Amino acid sequence: MASKVVDVHTHVYPPQYVSILKSRSKVPYVRDTTPGQPSRLIILPGEDDPSSESTAKGRPIGPEYYDINKKIEFMDTHGIDISVISLANPWLDFLDRDEAKGLARDVNDAIDSMCDAHPGRLFAFGALPLSAPSEVIVEEIHRLPTLKYTRGIIMGTSGLGNGLDDPELDPVYQALEQENMTIFLHPHYGLPKEVFGPRAADYGHVLPLALGFPLETTIAVTRMILSGVFDRFPKLSVLLAHSGGTLPFLAGRLESCILHDAHYSGPEAKVESRRSVWDILKTNILLDAVVYSELGVRAAAIASGADRVLFGTDHPFFPPLEAAEGEEEQKWLSVTTNYKAIREAFGPEKEQAEAVLGGNAIRLLRLTTD
Ligand code: URA
Ligand code: ZN
Numbered sequence: 610m611a612s613k614v615v616d617v618h619t620h621v622y623p624p625q626y627v628s629i630l631k632s633r634s635k636v637p638y639v640r641d642t643t644p645g646q647p648s649r650l651i652i653l654p655g656e657d658d659p660s661s662e663s664t665a666k667g668r669p670i671g672p673e674y675y676d677i678n679k680k681i682e683f684m685d686t687h688g689i690d691i692s693v694i695s696l697a698n699p700w701l702d703f704l705d706r707d708e709a710k711g712l713a714r715d716v717n718d719a720i721d722s723m724c725d726a727h728p729g730r731l732f733a734f735g736a737l738p739l740s741a742p743s744e745v746i747v748e749e750i751h752r753l754p755t756l757k758y759t760r761g762i763i764m765g766t767s768g769l770g771n772g773l774d775d776p777e778l779d780p781v782y783q784a785l786e787q788e789n790m791t792i793f794l795h796p797h798y799g800l801p802k803e804v805f806g807p808r809a810a811d812y813g814h815v816l817p818l819a820l821g822f823p824l825e826t827t828i829a830v831t832r833m834i835l836s837g838v839f840d841r842f843p844k845l846s847v848l849l850a851h852s853g854g855t856l857p858f859l860a861g862r863l864e865s866c867i868l869h870d871a872h873y874s875g876p877e878a879k880v881e882s883r884r885s886v887w888d889i890l891k892t893n894i895l896l897d898a899v900v901y902s903e904l905g906v907r908a909a910a911i912a913s914g915a916d917r918v919l920f921g922t923d924h925p926f927f928p929p930l931e932a933a934e935g936e937e938e939q940k941w942l943s944v945t946t947n948y949k950a951i952r953e954a955f956g957p958e959k960e961q962a963e964a965v966l967g968g969n970a971i972r973l974l975r976l977t978t979d
Contacts, residue, residue, distance in 0.1 A: 612963040613690040615970035617793075618850060618897045618921025620697035622675045623719035629712070637699050639670055647671050652699055653817065655802055660810070673925040677723040681730060683924055686938045690967065691976055694720060695734035695763040697926075698797035702739060702765055709738030710745045717749070717756060724758035732976050734763040734793045743769070743780050750784040760974045761791030761848070766798060766829035773829050774836035786842045791895070791974060794830060795850040796822040823854030830856060830894070831863060835873070839889045840882065846973075847893055848919070852900035857912035860886045887912075895973060897921040898965055901946045906954035906965070915961040919970045920951065 622630070630639040630650070637652040651657050651667035673679040674697070684692055696716060701709055717735040724731035735753050737746050753759050762785070768775050773794075785792060799821030802809065809816060826849055839845060849856065856863075864886045867873055884892075896909040899921040909918045927943035955962040970976060 613967040613971065614688055615920060615967040615976065616684070616689045616692045616922050616924070617848065617919045617970050617974070618899050619680065619692045619694055619924045620674075620926070621677065621680060621694045621720065621723065622697055623716055623723070624675055625712075625715055625719060626696065627670075627675050637703060642666070650674065652697075652797075653814075654798055668926075673928070677726065677731075680924070681727060682938060683941075684730065687922070687940060687944050689922070691730060691732065691970070693732045693734060693760065693970065693974060693976070694723065695793055695795075696720065696736045698765060698795060700736045700739075700763060700765060700797075702767060702797070704738070704740050706740050706742070709741040710749070713738035713741075713749050714752070717753065717759065721756040721758050728978070732758045732760055732974065734761045734791070735759045737762050737764055737781070739764065739767070739769060743777060747780050747784045750781065750788055750790060753790055754788055757978060759790075760976070761785075761793055761846075763793040763795055765795060766825055772832055774832035774838070776836075778838075779841065782838060782842045782845055786845045789844075789846075791846040791848050793848045793850070794826060796825040796829075796854075799825055823851050825854070826850055827854035827856050827859065830854075834863075834886060834889055835867070837883075839893050840884055843884075843892070845893055846895065848895040848897060850897055850899065852898060852905050852909040852918075853890075853894065853896045853912065856890070856894075857896070857908040860890060860912055891917070895919060895969075898947060898951055899923050901943070901950060903950050903953040906950045910954065910961070910965075915955070915958075916964060916969055917973070918965045919973070920947065920966045922947065 636657055639648050639650055641648050647669040649667040650670035656667050720733045724733050768778050799817045805816045890913045894913050895917050896913050898906050898918050922944050929941055951962050951965050
């Protein structure tokens with residue numbers, strides 16, 4: 610029997626979330642611009658800044674963002690058996706404290722029901738009401754195991770507002786560890802726009818997406834490591850978007866900087882008890898394979914092990930720039946590039962490639978329902 614292909618990095622906005630985006634006039638929002646043209650999705654910080662012409666318009670939003678049947682069509686076109694769907698950024702981060710709890714429940718229930726409508730094809734990462742008090746967040750985590758298809762949560766890098774090394778997050782990490790819910794850590798906020806310079810608008814979204822996103826993830830997970838999150842919660846499982854940003858490449862430098870820093874302080878800095886970056890990479894970290902190159906996939910497999918790297922697409926982001934009109938859905942370059950990278954990274958080691966394409970996700974995320 611052919612082994613299964615599983616996409617662990619694939620997003621959806623359930624209809625009630627789209628309604629909220631449509632009702633807003635501040636980022637994030639959806640707006641209709643030109644009659645007859647698709648609505649536009651404006652989500653990234655600064656994306657509606659009028660001085661930044663090329664990115665000010667966001668991106669077109671069509672049914673591939675909210676119609677689950679479009680996800681299934683996309684999966685069929687690309688040979689994907691199972692998708693682990695997650696809410697796209699910026700999740701519930703922007704909600705007021707009072708609305709967050711109810712909407713988290715609604716969104717998590719809606720996404721789980723989408724899975725139920727396509728049994729065997731879909732599983733889910735839920736979302737957390739991070740602007741609510743921590744008891745509310747913890748309560749939602751303890752509710753997640755009642756959702757048949759939910760295997761973890763997706764979240765950004767801001768945590769409760771102060772990043773992922775915030776000690777106030779300990780009850781959240783503890784509940785996630787206890788419920789065996791994987792954190793899918795995904796970027797959204799990028800880097801301060803000044804680092805991209807005055808010509809940034811000439812380059813569209815290239816700098817924030819190619820570099821800002823991965824560096825944001827790298828810094829966020831490094832802060833978790835430095836603050837001892839994985840020492841306090843040794844069973845916590847974190848799936849890093851975009852193959853860990855630059856963590857596989859920089860892990861050695863990070864470990865070396867730690868060992869040479871006389872001012873790295875706090876209880877977690879004690880050399881005898883501290884877990885090394887390499888140990889954490891091989892025990893707590895999962896890396897998606899959304900890195901678009903053989904070199905990137907190999908780095909991920911060396912850093913965390915080929916048994917901890919998982920295929921993904923980032924659908925519905927990165928569609929082909931020009932769709933072939935009137936034809937059946939064409940294969941997306943962003944997806945075929947990731948398939949090719951996996952094939953080339955493992956060459957004759959076909960079993961490892963198959964594990965990355967699906968077996969690892971099925972095992973590590975428990976993608977069965979009996
Ligand atoms: N991929 C995502 O998941 N989100 C974005 O905003 C852009 C690309
Ligand atoms: Zn994504």
